[in-house]
Amino acid sequence: xxxxxxxxxxxxxxxxxxxxxxxxxxxxxxxxxxxxxxxxxxxxxxxxxxxxxxxxxxxx
Numbered sequence: 001x002x003x004x005x006x007x008x009x010x011x012x013x014x015x016x017x018x019x020x021x022x023x024x025x026x027x028x029x030x031x032x033x034x035x036x037x038x039x040x041x042x043x044x045x046x047x048x049x050x051x052x053x054x055x056x057x058x059x060x
Contacts, residue, residue: 014052018042018045018046019039049051
């Protein structure tokens with residue numbers, strides 16, 4: 001039960017981080033030098049999110 005709650009909190013944090021990245025990219029006065037780095041972070045978050053979503057804590 002606790003593992004499921006922790007997993008949900010982590011997934012929600014990833015979703016929030018992705019929203020922050022999308023918001024920053026949509027800003028008109030963004031630092032263009034950060035965009036490639038943010039793209040890498042976004043891709044890494046998506047990959048980790050997929051792995052965590054497939055994880056079943058009840059198998060423990």
